Amino acid sequence: xxxxxFLNPTRIIFGEGREGQVGExxxxxxKKVLLHYGGGSIKKSGLYDKIVESLKSSNVDFIELGGVxxxxxxxxxxxxxxxxxxxxxxxxxAVGGGSTIDSAKAISIGxxxxxxxxxxxxxxxxxxxxxxxxxxxxxxAAGSESSNSSVITNEDxxxxxxxxxDVFVPKFAILNPELTFTLPAYQxxxxxxxxxxxxxxxxxxxxxxxxxxxxxxxxxxxxxxKNAPNAIAEPENYDARxxxxxxxxxxxxxxxxxxxxxxWASHAIEHxxxxxxxIAHGAGLAIIFPAWMKYVYKHxxxxxxxxxxxxxxxxxxxxxxxxxxxxxxxxxxxxxxxIGMPTHLTEANLPDVEANIRLMxxxxxxxGSLGQFVKLDxxxxxxxxxxxx
Amino acid sequence: xxxxxFLNPTRIIFGEGREGQVGExxxxxxKKVLLHYGGGSIKKSGLYDKIVESLKSSNVDFIELGGVxxxxxxxxxxxxxxxxxxxxxxxxxAVGGGSTIDSAKAISIGxxxxxxxxxxxxxxxxxxxxxxxxxxxxxxAAGSESSNSSVITNEDxxxxxxxxxDVFVPKFAILNPELTFTLPAYQxxxxxxxxxxxxxxxxxxxxxxxxxxxxxxxxxxxxxxKNAPNAIAEPENYDARxxxxxxxxxxxxxxxxxxxxxxWASHAIEHxxxxxxxIAHGAGLAIIFPAWMKYVYKHxxxxxxxxxxxxxxxxxxxxxxxxxxxxxxxxxxxxxxxIGMPTHLTEANLPDVEANIRLMxxxxxxxGSLGQFVKLDxxxxxxxxxxxx
Numbered sequence: 001x002x003x004x005x006f007l008n009p010t011r012i013i014f015g016e017g018r019e020g021q022v023g024e025x026x027x028x029x030x031k032k033v034l035l036h037y038g039g040g041s042i043k044k045s046g047l048y049d050k051i052v053e054s055l056k057s058s059n060v061d062f063i064e065l066g067g068v069x070x071x072x073x074x075x076x077x078x079x080x081x082x083x084x085x086x087x088x089x090x091x092x093x094a095v096g097g098g099s100t101i102d103s104a105k106a107i108s109i110g111x112x113x114x115x116x117x118x119x120x121x122x123x124x125x126x127x128x129x130x131x132x133x134x135x136x137x138x139x140x141a142a143g144s145e146s147s148n149s150s151v152i153t154n155e156d157x158x159x160x161x162x163x164x165x166d167v168f169v170p171k172f173a174i175l176n177p178e179l180t181f182t183l184p185a186y187q188x189x190x191x192x193x194x195x196x197x198x199x200x201x202x203x204x205x206x207x208x209x210x211x212x213x214x215x216x217x218x219x220x221x222x223x224x225x226k227n228a229p230n231a232i233a234e235p236e237n238y239d240a241r242x243x244x245x246x247x248x249x250x251x252x253x254x255x256x257x258x259x260x261x262x263x264w265a266s267h268a269i270e271h272x273x274x275x276x277x278x279i280a281h282g283a284g285l286a287i288i289f290p291a292w293m294k295y296v297y298k299h300x301x302x303x304x305x306x307x308x309x310x311x312x313x314x315x316x317x318x319x320x321x322x323x324x325x326x327x328x329x330x331x332x333x334x335x336x337x338x339i340g341m342p343t344h345l346t347e348a349n350l351p352d353v354e355a356n357i358r359l360m361x362x363x364x365x366x367x368g369s370l371g372q373f374v375k376l377d378x379x380x381x382x383x384x385x386x387x388x389x
Numbered sequence: 390x391x392x393x394x395f396l397n398p399t400r401i402i403f404g405e406g407r408e409g410q411v412g413e414x415x416x417x418x419x420k421k422v423l424l425h426y427g428g429g430s431i432k433k434s435g436l437y438d439k440i441v442e443s444l445k446s447s448n449v450d451f452i453e454l455g456g457v458x459x460x461x462x463x464x465x466x467x468x469x470x471x472x473x474x475x476x477x478x479x480x481x482x483a484v485g486g487g488s489t490i491d492s493a494k495a496i497s498i499g500x501x502x503x504x505x506x507x508x509x510x511x512x513x514x515x516x517x518x519x520x521x522x523x524x525x526x527x528x529x530a531a532g533s534e535s536s537n538s539s540v541i542t543n544e545d546x547x548x549x550x551x552x553x554x555d556v557f558v559p560k561f562a563i564l565n566p567e568l569t570f571t572l573p574a575y576q577x578x579x580x581x582x583x584x585x586x587x588x589x590x591x592x593x594x595x596x597x598x599x600x601x602x603x604x605x606x607x608x609x610x611x612x613x614x615k616n617a618p619n620a621i622a623e624p625e626n627y628d629a630r631x632x633x634x635x636x637x638x639x640x641x642x643x644x645x646x647x648x649x650x651x652x653w654a655s656h657a658i659e660h661x662x663x664x665x666x667x668i669a670h671g672a673g674l675a676i677i678f679p680a681w682m683k684y685v686y687k688h689x690x691x692x693x694x695x696x697x698x699x700x701x702x703x704x705x706x707x708x709x710x711x712x713x714x715x716x717x718x719x720x721x722x723x724x725x726x727x728i729g730m731p732t733h734l735t736e737a738n739l740p741d742v743e744a745n746i747r748l749m750x751x752x753x754x755x756x757g758s759l760g761q762f763v764k765l766d767x768x769x770x771x772x773x774x775x776x777x778x
Contacts, residue, residue: 004404005400005401005402006400007400009396010396012394012395012396013394014395014647015390015392015393015648018392208628209628209632211615212612212616215611216608219605219608223600223604226600239390242390242598243601250601259635
């Protein structure tokens with residue numbers, strides 16, 4: 001186990017009807033709020049009205065900016081920053097999923113910064129301050145509600161870069177599983193895939209003696225693979241929705257990654273895909289992760305056996321461990337198929353994807369090799385895209 | 390799953406040599422520190438000198454109060470309160486295990502309170518403020534380093550009462566597994582028992598649909614039962630010590646209890662034992678928990694089967710589930726025996742314990758029935774003490 005520091009200061013407010021407390025919690029941090037959201041779904045569902053009512057009843061003033069897209073764009077964040085400055089906003093309230101929260105995080109660090117907020121994502125500057133953020137979560141997936149991560153796509157070159165900084169970790173996150181009842185099956189599945197990927201990126205490590213965090217990872221992976229199909233089959237099953245939602249937060253608040261080095265190559269390889277093709281991040285991960293596994297599993301067959309046995313209940317083949325390892329990868333693919341995710345690029349309707357493989361591999365490796373479990377250069381990444389075809 | 394709120398604001402600073410940063414972290418919160426510790430072990434081990442050096446190099450002024458005993462006493466906490474007031478202390482640094490931290494917590498809420506600090510423990514007043522606390526942990530057991538709990542024994546009547554309040558949750562906790570290398574086998578085992586008990590108190594619940602938190606509980610229980618024997622067999626095995634130490638924190642920062650009602654009867658039944666006989670809390674729990682289980686298991690045989698199968702790898706007896714349930718309890722007792730804990734009162738050298746059973750049961754039930762999984766009145770508690778004989 002490596003030395004580590006763990007602090008997760010986001011207050012999780014979980015359960016039925018909790019969005020009615022958003023005004024009360026917001027009022028502890030701000031007086032003038034930027035209410036940030038995506039398309040019109042929160043207006044159709046009535047959530048928007050509930051939030052406005054709660055803010056008003058706590059005497060919190062607000063302006064709003066909707067229109068966040070999946071793979072949130074830099075331009076909208078920049079508009080939010082200008083708006084927040086002009087209106088003297090002192091708190092950003094994100095109502096939505098990971099894209100909305102990531103966009104809110106970009107706004108929160110952009111407001112007190114004199115340069116272009118993209119500087120932080122491009123690694124040209126370090127964020128020192130941020131407006132406080134609150135979240136009402138509607139899509140369990142990215143874990144952004146209590147993580148220190150934000151991923152933004154710069155339309156200029158379709159660069160999709162992630163940023164990690166503690167300054168924009170949300171102050172509170174309201175998680176009501178009922179708000180996810182209307183989430184379509186595909187988005188539910190893509191969300192479950194994303195949270196599973198967050199755990200797998202940490203699970204496949206070269207750090208030894210990580211027993212407890214291995215077991216915590218396995219607990220999350222088992223719970224996601226058990227409950228996500230139930231949430232899809234019965235969209236209004238509160239308990240299945242609740243398990244999935246809580247899994248999504250714990251999969252990415254870094255608890256299960258403590259004391260170990262994560263990999264994160266699959267995320268970066270997927271980012272090129274969704275930057276270019278605007279495929280849902282989760283669907284992209286369902287395609288890339290099994291391909292990555294097939295490329296790297298020989299690096300540590302025993303770890304892949306542990307994954308197969310402890311997560312998918314595969315009976316260990318002591319004589320031929322490689323068979324167990326491969327069966328684990330197959331079971332993961334079967335899980336993705338079961339929840340309706342594509343597991344190959346050819347299933348995902350991406351025009352000319354094969355012709356773009358070299359370009360994506362080159363972009364993915366443009367800031368250096370990817371991955372910690374196995375280091376991947378552009379050539380290796382290209383092979384992984386080919387396995388994924 | 391029930392509605393819940395989760396926030397754990399303690400910064401965990403984990404790993405080799407981390408105690409050298411104590412001055413730096415303390416200086417962020419205070420200028421005049423009360424350094425609180427137990428017997429002389431931190432002086433013998435050289436830890437005291439390291440801490441003093443770190444405080445001095447960060448220009449933090451300090452006074453000290455040692456002498457905390459296991460089952461920490463009210464009188465010492467009261468002395469600490471007077472001392473802290475007289476010396477205008479603004480930060481309490483606990484160096485030790487759960488007893489020292491619990492005593493520091495009592496001091497931290499006593500200083501800004503005009504009445505007797507026992508009022509909080511007796512339920513006569515609610516703590517509103519506390520001096521900030523930091524911890525250098527030397528005994529992994531109680532989880533007090535990031536919990537909202539403190540247990541104090543009032544010598545007047547040997548009343549041992551627990552208090553839960555968020556105001557005294559430590560700001561930071563330094564956890565260096567090397568500091569536990571010198572911990573004797575008995576104390577290591579008692580600590581492991583305590584942390585296992587913290588998880589079991591949450592695991593045995595009537596709340597349904599708690600899949601993820603069940604699995605997180607099982608992860609912790611498996612890791613404790615796997616690593617504690619290794620830490621005892623090889624006291625300087627860093628990895629075993631590290632797993633045990635991190636388990637102790639996560640067992641009681643309430644993460645694994647979210648969304649479910651815990652039981653806590655066994656803790657209360659044990660408290661009467663250790664208040665009267667000054668037996669180590671962990672050793673008392675190793676005696677009481679199996680007795681409690683034998684008394685209550687018929688209330689939910691399936692949950693006891695899940696415990697047996699998922700924690701101890703018992704093969705489930707589908708035809709006679711009760712056999713699996715009882716085998717799980719037996720395996721727990723065997724684990725306690727393996728690490729050198731007593732599992733019966735008669736093994737623990739407690740003079741006249743049998744003659745005191747009625748008194749202890751009466752005291753345990755004096756503030757109402759115990760437990761949530763099964764409600765226990767004085768008569769039921771008496772039966773459990775008898776099973777434990």
